[in-house]
Amino acid sequence: MSENVISTRRLSPAAKAALGIFARYATIIGLGAMILAFSLLSPDAFPTFNNFINVINQASLAMIISGGLTLALVIGEMDLSVGYAASLHGVLVTGLIVHSKLPIPVALAVVIALGGLVGAVNGLIVTKLRVNSVIATLGVGTILVGLAFAYSSGVPIVAGVPEAFLQLTLGRWLFGIPNPIIVMALVVLILWVLVERTAIGQEIQAVGGNQAAARLAGISVDRIKILAFVISGMCAALTGALLASRLGSGTTSAADSYLLTAFAAVFLGSATLRDGEFHVLGTLVGTLIIAFGFNGLNIFGAPTFSQYVFQGATLIIAVGLSSLGRMLAES
Amino acid sequence: MNNAALESGTPQTPPFVVAETISKAYGGAQALNAVSLSIVPGEVHGLVGANGAGKSTLIRILAGLTQPDSGQIVVDGRRIVANSPHIASELGMSFIHQELAFIPGMTVLENIMLGLPKKTRFGLVDWPAIAREIAPIAHRVGVRAPLTANVKGLSTAENWLINITRALVRKARLIVMDEPTAALAAAESERLFGIIRELSKSGIAVLYVSHRLDEILELCRRVTVFRDGRLVTELTGAGLTRQALVESIVGGAVESTHNHVGASAVEGVAISVRRISRAPKVKSVSFDLKRGEVLGLGGLVGAGRSELARILFGADRPDSGEMTLEGKPFAPRSPAQAVKAGIGFVPEERRAEGLILSKSVGLNLGLANLNSIIVSPMLPLISGRRRDALVERTIKAFAIKGASIDTPVGRLSGGNQQKVVIGRWLQSKPKVLILDEPTRGVDVGARAEIHKFIRGLAHEGAAVLVISSDPEELPDLCDRVLIMAEGRIVGELAGDALTRHAIIAASYAGVQELGVT
Numbered sequence: 001m002s003e004n005v006i007s008t009r010r011l012s013p014a015a016k017a018a019l020g021i022f023a024r025y026a027t028i029i030g031l032g033a034m035i036l037a038f039s040l041l042s043p044d045a046f047p048t049f050n051n052f053i054n055v056i057n058q059a060s061l062a063m064i065i066s067g068g069l070t071l072a073l074v075i076g077e078m079d080l081s082v083g084y085a086a087s088l089h090g091v092l093v094t095g096l097i098v099h100s101k102l103p104i105p106v107a108l109a110v111v112i113a114l115g116g117l118v119g120a121v122n123g124l125i126v127t128k129l130r131v132n133s134v135i136a137t138l139g140v141g142t143i144l145v146g147l148a149f150a151y152s153s154g155v156p157i158v159a160g161v162p163e164a165f166l167q168l169t170l171g172r173w174l175f176g177i178p179n180p181i182i183v184m185a186l187v188v189l190i191l192w193v194l195v196e197r198t199a200i201g202q203e204i205q206a207v208g209g210n211q212a213a214a215r216l217a218g219i220s221v222d223r224i225k226i227l228a229f230v231i232s233g234m235c236a237a238l239t240g241a242l243l244a245s246r247l248g249s250g251t252t253s254a255a256d257s258y259l260l261t262a263f264a265a266v267f268l269g270s271a272t273l274r275d276g277e278f279h280v281l282g283t284l285v286g287t288l289i290i291a292f293g294f295n296g297l298n299i300f301g302a303p304t305f306s307q308y309v310f311q312g313a314t315l316i317i318a319v320g321l322s323s324l325g326r327m328l329a330e331s
Numbered sequence: 332m333n334n335a336a337l338e339s340g341t342p343q344t345p346p347f348v349v350a351e352t353i354s355k356a357y358g359g360a361q362a363l364n365a366v367s368l369s370i371v372p373g374e375v376h377g378l379v380g381a382n383g384a385g386k387s388t389l390i391r392i393l394a395g396l397t398q399p400d401s402g403q404i405v406v407d408g409r410r411i412v413a414n415s416p417h418i419a420s421e422l423g424m425s426f427i428h429q430e431l432a433f434i435p436g437m438t439v440l441e442n443i444m445l446g447l448p449k450k451t452r453f454g455l456v457d458w459p460a461i462a463r464e465i466a467p468i469a470h471r472v473g474v475r476a477p478l479t480a481n482v483k484g485l486s487t488a489e490n491w492l493i494n495i496t497r498a499l500v501r502k503a504r505l506i507v508m509d510e511p512t513a514a515l516a517a518a519e520s521e522r523l524f525g526i527i528r529e530l531s532k533s534g535i536a537v538l539y540v541s542h543r544l545d546e547i548l549e550l551c552r553r554v555t556v557f558r559d560g561r562l563v564t565e566l567t568g569a570g571l572t573r574q575a576l577v578e579s580i581v582g583g584a585v586e587s588t589h590n591h592v593g594a595s596a597v598e599g600v601a602i603s604v605r606r607i608s609r610a611p612k613v614k615s616v617s618f619d620l621k622r623g624e625v626l627g628l629g630g631l632v633g634a635g636r637s638e639l640a641r642i643l644f645g646a647d648r649p650d651s652g653e654m655t656l657e658g659k660p661f662a663p664r665s666p667a668q669a670v671k672a673g674i675g676f677v678p679e680e681r682r683a684e685g686l687i688l689s690k691s692v693g694l695n696l697g698l699a700n701l702n703s704i705i706v707s708p709m710l711p712l713i714s715g716r717r718r719d720a721l722v723e724r725t726i727k728a729f730a731i732k733g734a735s736i737d738t739p740v741g742r743l744s745g746g747n748q749q750k751v752v753i754g755r756w757l758q759s760k761p762k763v764l765i766l767d768e769p770t771r772g773v774d775v776g777a778r779a780e781i782h783k784f785i786r787g788l789a790h791e792g793a794a795v796l797v798i799s800s801d802p803e804e805l806p807d808l809c810d811r812v813l814i815m816a817e818g819r820i821v822g823e824l825a826g827d828a829l830t831r832h833a834i835i836a837a838s839y840a841g842v843q844e845l846g847v848t
Contacts, residue, residue, distance in 0.1 A: 218670025
């Protein structure tokens with residue numbers, strides 16, 4: 001009975017192909033349409049070089065943390081600790097510089113290494129204790145919140161933050177491009193090469209595609225999973241440190257909201273170019289959609305609440321349309 | 332011939348279910364070719380055939396899980412237009428599969444009532460009233476566990492009885508049992524037979540599918556035999572003998588000839604297995620696999636062959652026993668270690684365990700060869716040139732059709748997918764290659780290419796272990812065949828003794844001997 005009903009709805013091959021293409025490019029078309037619409041509506045404020053640089057600069061920190069999260073999702077796990085990890089490492093890096101008087105590069109290296117350690121703990125809990133990654137990373141994330149409070153007593157570290165630390169994100173380099181954009185570009189490049197062009201990347205994709213088959217092909221699945229969590233943790237720490245520099249303070253919950261932004265960006269990215277797979281360049285597109293959307297709404301003076309409505313609605317619409325298009329194209 | 336057999340075998344009672352000239356193809360493989368079968372109320376109808384003969388497909392069609400390409404199903408004289416599991420159940424057909432599906436954590440009663448309308452009181456389910464209704468049925472079937480017990484931890488036998496109760500509660504008039512005794516001890520089987528006879532007396536028909544011919548002979552008065560998707564014969568009365576069954580299952584006396592390339596020049600034992608056990612499927616298995624040899628592992632499904640392969644490949648660890656690889660102790664703790672030691676594995680379920688379906692042919696082929704497609708060990712970037720060369724070579728060597736480097740492997744046909752799984756090991760040249768059902772669901776051409784590859788690999792000195800439930804495949808391919816039954820090695824065939832007939836006879840004989848003890 002139901003079979004017959006479905007068969008009457010079969011699409012022509014051309015319509016299927018068109019839908020398949022739409023499913024892959026919908027997010028990019030959406031990003032282009034959004035930029036075009038904002039440019040037409042606000043030709044003076046929106047489509048300027050400075051505004052674009054500004055938007056991408058704002059989006060850089062989100063992209064770094066989202067890039068790391070992409071790795072965790074590629075291997076088929078969740079990492080809910082990234083926002084809290086970023087907050088903790090923002091507090092830590094400020095504390096290490098202000099209180100422990102560590103040189104800035106050393107402080108940065110320490111927190112990135114600690115970020116990797118947090119990721120390793122996540123990975124070990126997931127692979128060795130076989131705890132569901134949602135629970136494992138939520139638990140670890142909650143502990144990190146506690147650690148951030150323990151380290152700073154909940155008081156933001158503001159006094160005595162050196163100018164050089166602020167310059168980390170304020171500064172510009174190469175053709176006057178803000179440093180965060182350069183860091184972000186480097187991170188995206190490294191992650192992209194790692195996943196798409198290295199032997200380990202092949203193993204990462206295999207584990208994400210079919211864990212049982214990857215294992216039987218001779219891949220150490222646990223090792224790959226731990227590595228993905230370590231990278232996610234390191235990216236979270238880097239974002240946290242850069243945010244502390246941008247804010248000029250180490251605050252216990254400063255980066256918590258990056259968790260939602262990062263998930264939105266990564267899932268938007270999964271609807272981009274590939275059929276529902278998480279990938280680094282897709283995440284970049286996802287991050288830009290959110291960043292340009294926020295910026296446009298800001299320019300029009302839209303109230304804060306509308307930005308959240310925008311982020312939530314875009315995510316659901318983009319991912320929903322994409323999977324719907326795929327489903328119809330394959331039926 | 333089929334019609335004659337049907338007429339002579341059909342008793343006077345009008346049939347409850349008739350399947351008429353059912354055909355079904357999966358991809359290019361014809362799983363069922365115009366088979367017909369009728370079941371009258373109260374009969375225990377046997378259905379036998381080698382693996383892949385089409386028994387499961389027919390059951391799936393009766394159950395409404397699959398739609399036939401042609402043919403029809405008639406229940407009580409009424410043609411079913413569009414079957415579905417729901418309709419099949421409404422019409423009085425119940426299916427009990429090998430892997431019993433219960434919801435753990437729920438009670439016996441809750442599982443029996445799953446999906447059925449329940450008596451309520453003030454809007455709440457009235458379990459005591461339902462229990463009063465069900466208890467006599469459960470008692471009649473011989474369920475010993477209390478209805479309030481958790482199904483978790485109950486024996487397989489008890490699970491079967493609960494399933495039969497469930498079927499009776501649903502007012503089933505036909506109960507299809509797929510390999511009911513595969514996991515039962517002899518005494519439990521006897522208990523089940525008693526209940527089947529009871530059911531039969533009360534007018535409920537049973538379609539009994541089993542590899543165990545003794546059971547079939549004991550329970551059934553009418554037996555349908557399938558081979559290669561066709562109905563071979565229907566045996567009844569005096570014609571229903573063990574000899575006749577075996578001959579029908581195997582087919583004519585035609586024996587395929589050995590097709591061996593000359594023996595390999597290399598010698599010596601590659602892998603030696605001593606008293607390997609892993610509960611419950613592998614029991615004290617010992618054998619030697621020589622270099623340059625293709626060793627077959629025959630037997631029936633569920634004999635423990637795949638479980639043994641998983642131990643050799645480090646996917647599971649044995650409870651006891653020892654292995655050596657080229658004379659050195661070998662106890663892989665993971666497939667990764669086994670691969671490092673020089674073992675390759677082609678798993679039985681290529682889609683679930685062999686391939687990353689959403690990924691490209693290139694990625695899938697590269698997985699076992701990552702070291703040979705990177706630029707250098709110091710710079711582990713994938714070299715596009717080397718990877719392309721590897722993929723091109725494999726595609727050419729195996730004639731993988733419809734594949735380019737970037738094609739997602741899920742889009743290839745079954746046979747070509749299987750070539751990708753096997754082709755993965757073309758480059759890395761493992762010392763030992765284990766293949767589990769390498770040509771299942773693969774067309775004749777691909778099968779020949781896969782066989783050629785396996786022989787070639789052995790000729791170059793690799794040791795190859797081939798698990799196959801297809802008795803025609805082993806004599807063609809192997810130098811020597813071990814027969815496994817109930818977790819043990821029960822026979823060895825080589826040289827002129829290695830025939831299709833001998834393999835089947837040994838497989839069933841092993842079950843018979845061990846099944847009784």
